[in-house]
Amino acid sequence: MPTHKALLLVEKLGNFVVRDIETPKPGPGELLVEVKAAGVNPRDWKIQSTSMSDFVTHYPAVLGMDAAGVVKEVGVGVTGFDVADRVVYQGFYPNRQATFQQYSIAIAEVAAKGATIPLAINAAAFGLYSGKISTGELRGAGLVPVWEEGGRGKYADQPFLVIGGSSSLGQQAIQLAKLSGFNPIITTASPHNAEFLKSLGATHVIDRSAPLSTSVKAITPEPIKYVHDVVSSKETQEAAYEVVAPGGTLILVLASAIDESKADKSVTVASTFGTAHDPAQRALGVGLYKNLTQLLESGDIKPNKVEVIPNGLAGLPDGLEKLKAHKVSASKLIAQPWA
DSSP, rough: OOOOEEEESSSSOOEEEEEEEEOOOOOTEEEEEEEEEEOOOHHHHHHHHSGGGGGSSSSSEEOOOEEEEEEEEEEEOOSSOOOEEEEEEOSSSGGGOOOSSSEHHHHHHGGGEOOOOHHHHHHHHHHHOOOOOOOBBOSSOOOEEEEEEEOOTTTOOEEEEESSSSSHHHHHHHHHHTTTOOSEEEEEEEEHHHHHHHHHHHHHHETTTHHHHHHHHHOOOSOOOEEEEESHHHHHHHHHHHHHHEEEEESSSSSOOOOOOGGTTEEEEEOOHHHHHHHHGHHHHHHHHHHHHHHHHHHHOOOEEEEETTHHHHHHHHHHHHTTTOHHHHHOEOOOOOO
């Protein structure tokens, strides 16, 4: 397999094409994976069509940060994985680690045995459990991870609010909040997704078109110390900021759009960077992936429902446009690179 097919973004803010590229060899600590399913995430279309394109510096570029597949080669020093193992992992850049292709490189210490794609759990976990990094930047609420001693149920009977619960990330945030003991777990979503989100652990589902602050107050008089806004538009950030209690934490997935002149300085605002490839979060990521297989096998974490994009790699641009147009509800878009 000297070459394989990949979806390439040919230039900055350019078009996608499917081409043959060289198949990489795994280095120390790496796995070569035959990608069976590649997940689509908002970051992918934003890199292709917005200012987030600055995140990629070399073209043609392979995108994709989300995959499940089969190990084909094992690099030097890797333990715990063998050829033919089914794995899930988070891709990254440069091209050899991205996932919109038939083969890619996975970093073994942030991969797990499994056959589903729970990438959204990265951003959810970092939002809840990451904290202040060495640069002083705040990446999350700094809670005790559920896989560490004392983490399960530690935050019992404290309310938790997830804005955007039906998204892939929102579904994972709800499940981690449940494992952390939060109660009630309140989320916003379209009413037709309410029962599904309750099956994941939400106790109350607010119609996303309803006034947030009054709806939350009708559910609980307790102060909301933790709000996870997985949408993070200007509108949702403002609504979330109104709800979070003084001294509490608002977790965002995009940069803060809070009007500083109206900000309560006692409220902490954290912007997540949902990748285990970030050196500042690698240790947390290693802990997550070390325990992810067990979390999936036990059913404590349920993967997102999936919707398969037709036409393999060639169908990915249509899938990205569908995600961009907000036409995906309560499911994860995936492509099958060998289709």
